[in-house]
Amino acid sequence: MKFEREEFLRDVGRILAADSATDFEHADSKELYLAVSKAVMAEAYPDLVASRERAGKRCGYFSAEFLMGRAIFNNLLNLGILGEVKEALSSVHRDLNLFEEVEDAALGNGGLGRLAACYLESAASMGIPLDGYGIRYRYGLFRQTFENGYQKEEGDDWLKWGDPWSVRCEKDAKIVRFADMDVLAVPYDMPIFGYKNGVVNTLRLWSSEPVRAFDFDMFDKMKGENQAVANFNATKICDVLYPNDNTMVGKLLRLRQQYFLVSASLQDVVTKYKAAGGDLKKLYEARCFQLNDTHPVLAIPELLRILRAEGLSFEEAFTVASKCFNFTNHTIMAEALERWDALALSDLLPTVYEQILACQNRLQSEGDEGGKYFIVREGTVHMANLAIYVSSKVNGVAEIHTGILKRDTFRDWYARYPEKFVNVTNGITPRRWLLLNNPGLAALIDGKIGTAWHTDLARLSALKPHLSEILPAFKAIKAHNKALLSDYIFKKEGVEVPPDFVFDVQVKRLHEYKRQLLNALSVLAIYFGIKDGSIRDLPPVLFLFGAKAAPGYYLAKAIIKFINEIAALVNGDEEVKDRLRVVFVQNYDVSYAEKIVCAADISEQISMAGMEASGTGNMKFMLNGTVTLGTLDGANVEICEEAGRENNYIFGATVEEVAAVKRGYDPAKIVAENPVLKRAVDTMTDGTFPDEKGMLKKLHASLFEGYEPDRYLVLYDFASYLDTKLSLLRAYGTDEYFLQCLENLSSAGKFSADRAVREYADKIWHL
Ligand SMILES: *Cc1c(COP(=O)(O)O)cnc(C)c1O
Numbered sequence: 001m002k003f004e005r006e007e008f009l010r011d012v013g014r015i016l017a018a019d020s021a022t023d024f025e026h027a028d029s030k031e032l033y034l035a036v037s038k039a040v041m042a043e044a045y046p047d048l049v050a051s052r053e054r055a056g057k058r059c060g061y062f063s064a065e066f067l068m069g070r071a072i073f074n075n076l077l078n079l080g081i082l083g084e085v086k087e088a089l090s091s092v093h094r095d096l097n098l099f100e101e102v103e104d105a106a107l108g109n110g111g112l113g114r115l116a117a118c119y120l121e122s123a124a125s126m127g128i129p130l131d132g133y134g135i136r137y138r139y140g141l142f143r144q145t146f147e148n149g150y151q152k153e154e155g156d157d158w159l160k161w162g163d164p165w166s167v168r169c170e171k172d173a174k175i176v177r178f179a180d181m182d183v184l185a186v187p188y189d190m191p192i193f194g195y196k197n198g199v200v201n202t203l204r205l206w207s208s209e210p211v212r213a214f215d216f217d218m219f220d221k222m223k224g225e226n227q228a229v230a231n232f233n234a235t236k237i238c239d240v241l242y243p244n245d246n247t248m249v250g251k252l253l254r255l256r257q258q259y260f261l262v263s264a265s266l267q268d269v270v271t272k273y274k275a276a277g278g279d280l281k282k283l284y285e286a287r288c289f290q291l292n293d294t295h296p297v298l299a300i301p302e303l304l305r306i307l308r309a310e311g312l313s314f315e316e317a318f319t320v321a322s323k324c325f326n327f328t329n330h331t332i333m334a335e336a337l338e339r340w341d342a343l344a345l346s347d348l349l350p351t352v353y354e355q356i357l358a359c360q361n362r363l364q365s366e367g368d369e370g371g372k373y374f375i376v377r378e379g380t381v382h383m384a385n386l387a388i389y390v391s392s393k394v395n396g397v398a399e400i401h402t403g404i405l406k407r408d409t410f411r412d413w414y415a416r417y418p419e420k421f422v423n424v425t426n427g428i429t430p431r432r433w434l435l436l437n438n439p440g441l442a443a444l445i446d447g448k449i450g451t452a453w454h455t456d457l458a459r460l461s462a463l464k465p466h467l468s469e470i471l472p473a474f475k476a477i478k479a480h481n482k483a484l485l486s487d488y489i490f491k492k493e494g495v496e497v498p499p500d501f502v503f504d505v506q507v508k509r510l511h512e513y514k515r516q517l518l519n520a521l522s523v524l525a526i527y528f529g530i531k532d533g534s535i536r537d538l539p540p541v542l543f544l545f546g547a548k549a550a551p552g553y554y555l556a557k558a559i560i561k562f563i564n565e566i567a568a569l570v571n572g573d574e575e576v577k578d579r580l581r582v583v584f585v586q587n588y589d590v591s592y593a594e595k596i597v598c599a600a601d602i603s604e605q606i607s608m609a610g611m612e613a614s615g616t617g618n619m620k621f622m623l624n625g626t627v628t629l630g631t632l633d634g635a636n637v638e639i640c641e642e643a644g645r646e647n648n649y650i651f652g653a654t655v656e657e658v659a660a661v662k663r664g665y666d667p668a669k670i671v672a673e674n675p676v677l678k679r680a681v682d683t684m685t686d687g688t689f690p691d692e693k694g695m696l697k698k699l700h701a702s703l704f705e706g707y708e709p710d711r712y713l714v715l716y717d718f719a720s721y722l723d724t725k726l727s728l729l730r731a732y733g734t735d736e737y738f739l740q741c742l743e744n745l746s747s748a749g750k751f752s753a754d755r756a757v758r759e760y761a762d763k764i765w766h767l
Pocket of ligand 1: 588615616617
C-alpha cells in the first residue's frame with residue numbers, strides 16, 4: 001500500500017474529530033486505535049473489492065474457530081506500512097505500542113483455531129482465493145486468572161475496544177431455520193491482507209440476531225410472547241465459544257451454532273453463485289469447501305437440502321456435494337470424534353436429518369459385508385463417517401497422524417476409498433511467527449540472505465553456510481528477547497525471572513495427553529535433586545508453563561493447581577533461588593505466545609506418542625531457533641527429519657512401543673522401582689502441598705486407579721524424559737547448543753503455512 005504521512009495523519013485526525021471529538025494530543029489509546037484502524041481500512045477498500053471480484057474457482061474454509069489474535073500489527077505489517085505508521089504517530093508524539101492493550105480476537109481454543117488463522121493469512125499472501133467462514137462469538141475463549149493456585153474463568157469481552165477491522169454487511173443477511181425458530185444471520189467481514197501483494201481475502205463471521213420485529217410474516221406466526229422467546233434464543237446462539245479443546249460436548253446449543261454457521265455460509269455461496277448465472281449442477285467447478293474437523297460437517301446435508309429444494313435429484317445433489325467437500329481430521333481421540341443423538345438432531349433439523357438418512361441409505365445400498373460402514377447407528381449420527389463418505393479428500397495433519405488414520409482410526413474407510421486419504425502437514429505463517437514477533441532475528445536473517453524467505457520459507461536453508469558467523473548475534477537477540485519477556489512476566493504475574501536463566505517452556509492447552517504433569521514431576525525431581533545435592537551441575541533454569549484448562553475438565557484443573565503449588569514451593573525457597581524458578585503465566589493466548597516463543601531456550605513437546613495430531617506450537621519455537629525436547633509424535637517426527645534428530649532431544653515410547661507397553665501395564669511397579677519418581681509422585685498425597693479440595697489426591701489416583709490408570713504413560717516415560725532433560729540442560733550455553741538452535745531455524749522451511757495452503761490448493765482444492 002502506498003503511504004503518505006501527511007495524508008494519513010489528516011485522515012486519522014478527521015476520524016478522531018468526527019467520531020470522538022478529540023485530537024492527537026488528547027485522544028486516549030482506544031480512540032486513537034479506532035481512528036488509525038479505520039483510516040487504514042478505508043485505504044485498503046479498493047484492493048478488497050478487486051480481490052473479491054477476481055474470476056475463477058474459490059474455496060470456503062468452514063471452521064467453528066478462528067484464533068486470530070490481535071489484528072492491527074499484523075495488518076500494518078502485511079500492508080507494508082508498519083514502520084511508516086509508527087513514525088507518523090511518533091511525529092505527533094503518540095506511540096504505536098499503545099495498541100498492545102488491544103484485546104486479542106480469541107474466537108478459538110488452541111491449535112485448530114490458530115491453524116485456521118494461519119491458513120487464511122498464508123492463502124492471501126500466496127494469492128490463493130480462500131475465504132474463511134465462521135461464527136462471530138460475542139465472547140471468545142474465557143480469560144484465565146489464578147486465585148490461590150486455582151484457575152478462574154471470566155468472560156472474554158473482545159469487542160471492548162470496538163471492532164474497526166470488521167464491516168457489517170446487513171445486505172447479505174440470511175435466515176437460518178430451526179424447527180422451533182428462525183434466526184437472522186448477519187455477516188461481519190474481516191479483511192485478510194496478503195503480505196505486500198495487494199490481495200485481500202475475507203473472513204466472514206456470522207452473528208445471530210432475532211428476525212426483525214417488522215417482519216410481519218414471522219410476527220404473525222409467533223405472536224406476542226413467543227416472539228420475545230424467539231428473540232432471546234436467537235441472540236444466544238452466538239453468545240460464547242465452547243471452551244473445550246479436543247473434546248466434544250453434546251449440547252443442543254452447540255449443534256445450533258454448527259448449523260447456524262453452515263446454513264448461513266452455504267446460502268450465501270449459493271445465492272451469489274446463482275445471481276452470477278451459475279448452474280448448480282456445476283457448482284463444484286466454481287466452489288469447494290474445506291471442513292475444519294467435524295464441527296462444520298452439517299454443511300454436507302445442508303448443501304444436499306438446498307440443492308434438492310432447487311430441484312436437483314438426490315443423486316445429482318450428492319454428486320455435486322461429493323465434489324465440493326473435503327474434510328480435515330484433527331484428532332484420533334474417541335472423546336473428540338463428534339457424534340450426535342439422532343433424535344435430538346431430527347427434532348431440531350428435520351429436513352437436514354432427512355438428507356443424512358438419504359446418505360445412510362445410499363451407503364447401505366452399495367453393500368457392506370460385516371456392517372463396517374455406517375453414518376447412523378443405534379440412534380447416533382457419526383459425523384466423521386458422514387464426512388468421509390461424502391468428501392472428495394480426507395486429510396490428516398502430519399505424516400504420522402495420517403498414517404494412524406489409515407492404519408487404525410479409519411482403517412475400514414481407507415480400505416474402501418484409499419484414493420481419498422492424503423496428508424497435509426500443518427504449518428504456521430512466518431509473518432506473525434517470525435517477522436512480527438521477533439524483528440531482531442528477522443533483521444539478522446535479512447542481512448545474511450535477503451528477504452525472499454518472507455514468502456518462501458524454504459530459503460532459510462541458505463543460512464546453513466553462515467551459522468557460525470551469525471551465532472554471536474543470535475545469542476544477543478535471544479538474550480534481548482528474554483529480557484523483554486522477563487519484564488513482561490514481572491508486570492503481568494508479579495514474579496521475578498532473571499533473564500540469564502535457561503527458559504524451558506511448555507505452553508499449549510492443558511490436556512492429560514499433552515502431559516504437563518510429566519513436566520511438573522520432572523521439575524520436582526530436579527528441585528529435590530538440587531536440595532539433596534544429587535544434582536549439582538545444572539545452569540539456573542526457569543520452568544515456564546502457560547495453558548488454559550476447559551472449565552469442566554477436572555483433572556486438567558488439578559494439574560494447574562499442582563504446578564502452581566510447585567511454583568510456590570520452589571520460588572519461596574531461599575536455598576534454590578539462584579538455581580530454579582517456576583512460573584505458570586495466566587491467560588496464555590496468541591499475544592502472550594508471540595512474546596514467549598521468541599524468548600524460549602527449550603521447547604517442550606512431550607505428548608504421549610500417537611496423541612498429538614501435529615502440533616503447531618512446536619513449529620513456532622523451531623522457527624525462532626529453539627531446540628525441541630519431545631517425543632516422536634505429530635510434526636515432531638518431521639521436525640527431526642528436517643533438522644536432524646541429533647539437533648533435538650527425543651525421548652520416550654514410540655507409537656509402536658506405546659501399544660506394547662499398554663498390554664499388562666503396571667504403574668505401581670514403575671514407581672516402586674524409581675525412588676526419584678516416587679518422591680515426586682508422593683507429594684500429591686503426603687502433605688507437601690495443601691489440598692483442601694482433594695484435587696491432588698484425585699490427580700494421584702488417576703495414575704494408579706480406575707479403568708485405565710496412567711492412560712498417557714506419564715510414569716512409564718518419566719525416566720527417559722528426566723535423563724534427556726538433564727542432558728539438554730547440561731548442554732545449554734555451549735556453542736554446540738546454539739548451533740543446534742540455528743540448525744532448527746534454518747531447517748524450518750517445510751513448516752510454513754504457505755507450503756501447506758499450496759498443497760491444499762494443488763492436491764485438494766484444484767485452484
Ligand atoms: C500455537 C498455539 C496453540 C497450539 O499449540 P500446540 O503446542 O500446537 O498445542 C495454542 N494456543 C495458542 C495461543 C497458540 O498460539
